[in-house]
Amino acid sequence: MxxxxxxxxxxxxxxxxxxxxxxxxxxxxxxxxxxxxxxxxxxxxxxxxxxxxxxxxxxxxxxxxxxxxxxxxxxxxxxxxxxxxxxxxxxxxxxxxxxxxxxxxxxxxxxxxxxxxxxxxxxxxxxxxxxxxxxxxxxxxxxxxxxxxxxxxxxxxxxxxxxxxxxxxxxxxxxPAANTITFKVEGRSAHAGMAPEQGINAIYVASKAISKMRLGRIDDETTANLGIINGGIARNIVPNFVEIKGEARSHNLEKLETQTKHMEECFKSTIGNFKVKVDNKEYRASYKVDVQREYNxxxxxxxxxxxxxxxxxxxxxxxxxxxxxxxxxxxxxxxxxxxxxxxxxxxxxxxxxxxxxxxxxxxxxxxxxxxxxxxxxxx
Ligand SMILES: [Zn+2]
Incomplete structure (x- = not known):
């Protein structure tokens, strides 16, 4: 046999x-x-x-x-x-x-x-x-x-x-089921030494949103993670863009939805608060989020x-x-x-x-x- x-x-x-x-x-x-x-x-x-x-x-x-x-x-x-x-x-x-x-x-x-x-x-x-x-x-x-x-x-x-x-x-x-979640944050670039007050630092703004976020083991059925961060092009430029890739998983679809919404909400309630005025024109930070169901x-x-x-x-x-x-x-x-x-x-x-x-x-x-x-x- x-x-x-x-x-x-x-x-x-x-x-x-x-x-x-x-x-x-x-x-x-x-x-x-x-x-x-x-x-x-x-x-x-x-x-x-x-x-x-x-x-x-x-x-x-x-x-x-x-x-x-x-x-x-x-x-x-x-x-x-x-x-x-x-x-x-x-x-x-x-x-x-x-x-x-x-x-x-x-x-x-x-x-x-x-x-x-x-x-x-x-x-x-x-x-x-x-x-x-x-x-x-x-x-x-x-x-x-x-x-x-x-x-x-x-x-x-x-x-x-x-x-x-x-x-x-x-x-x-x-x-579990899993969602992949991608956040794209847009700020405003400026010279970091000469005119930082004209810039909106996308990395800083994103970090404020992330700091509000529940991550790791959420409960016995649910986990969440941010795993990749990409943004900025030079030390001396206020970065106008950063992308953060993460995921949420849960054995319970309702909890998956709640966690995903929570992660989105952290960005929603934070990003718009950052703005600058340059030459009488107002610029605001903005973000886009993309959620995909990876599997059920x-x-x-x-x-x-x-x-x-x-x-x-x-x-x-x-x-x-x-x-x-x-x-x-x-x-x-x-x-x-x-x-x-x-x-x-x-x-x-x-x-x-x-x-x-x-x-x-x-x-x-x-x-x-x-x-x-x-x-x-x-x-
Ligand atoms: Zn395998």
Whole structure:
């Protein structure tokens, strides 16, 4: 059945193939070849055309031995963050870590490995299973872009499992919604030494608004952050422009709205108060705000099909499963928006997006065992 050695070998192969977001061409070809050899029909979409990437999302179709059972979707993303090129790994007992100055890419190649292993097991053993659809996405790490351009009409499945979290005994059933928020503040430039009274310092004005803002952890469901600030061109010029980029997240859409409004309000109630008069003409600071919904929340009940299946499967394997909420969005949020109920499962990846990232091999094996049991118990 599930083979630890085979999984480890596959994982080590996968992390040798560089696949930073938009550069998934090579790994895409590798996976298309694998899926075909495992007996799946394979399609790609044109998601890459919208993001300037090399290849689209990959969709694999495995015909079940009992197509009367509901179709299950398995998802993992092919892209990685940086620094993720030329990864060299070392295996120490149950741990794989990177020895070069890079991430390990267990996010999300451990997820891909688990899915491939399950497909291999299904090919080897002829127990009864329904249709399975595999969706390997691109550009998850740069704004869930592959999933966003995915056409749900390409799959028949109505629920699935995204392999893109840490602990294989935890089932992610709640993930927040997020807004990206951009403020553009306009002041008035002037020579900082000769005529500062003729200027409105956009950086100073913005700082007054920001100082009123609630940021960080707002409550147990809500967070907010300003992460990028850009403005000014020289030390000796009063800056006439600054741009601030941030975000707010919440498991509760009303709270997300309240926090976003609060952040806007801090600018609204501050910026207009700054003005100067030059040659009898009045100039006022002004601002523009742009709010975009980055993704919507996941909120799956305990009796939704994927949660029930994952719970039962874990129990059948003698494991103590737990449902949890996480603070980040993933492809599963986007699939949810498109009418596909998707829970996120852990793969053994740890400390993703850092150079300290490592994989617990036995946890990756547990992820594959859970998936296989899910296929078995699905009816
Ligand atoms: Zn990931």
């Amino acid at each position: 599930i083979s630890r050695d085979r999984m480890l070998e596959e994982f080590l192969n996968l992390i040798k193939i560089d696949s930073i977001s938009k550069k998934e061409g090579k790994i895409g070809k590798y996976l298309i070849d694998k899926l075909k050899k495992l007996g799946l029909a394979v399609k790609t979409d044109d998601a890459h055309k919208k993001v300037g990437g090399e290849i689209g999302n990959i969709i694999g179709y495995l015909k079940g031995t009992d197509p009367g059972k509901p179709t299950i979707i398995f998802n993992a993303h092919m892209d990685t963050v940086t620094p993720g090129e030329g990864i060299k790994a070392v295996v120490e007992d149950d741990i794989v870590r990177s020895v070069s100055d890079t991430i390990l890419a267990s996010d999300d190649k451990s997820g891909i490995t688990a899915i491939l292993e399950v497909l291999r097991c299904l090919k080897e053993n002829n127990f009864s299973y329904g249709n399975i659809e595999v969706v390997f996405t691109i550009c998850e790490e740069i704004g869930l872009k592959g999933a966003k351009s995915f056409d749900p009409g390409l799959v028949k499945g109505k629920f699935g499992f995204s392999l893109d979290s840490t602990n294989p005994d935890k089932i992610v059933v709640k993930a 929340p996941i909120k799956l009940s305990d009796d939704s099909l994927p949660v029930k299946l994952a719970m039962e499967s874990g129990k059948a394997l003698g494991r103590k499963m737990e449902t949890i909420a996480i603070g980040g969005g993933s492809d599963a949020n986007i699939f949810g928006e498109k009418g596909i109920q998707m829970v996120v499962l852990g793969t053994g990846m740890n400390k993703p997006h850092t150079k300290e990232e490592y994989l617990v091999i036995s946890d990756m094996v547990k992820a594959a065992e859970l998936l296989l049991k899910i296929v078995e118990l699905n009816k």
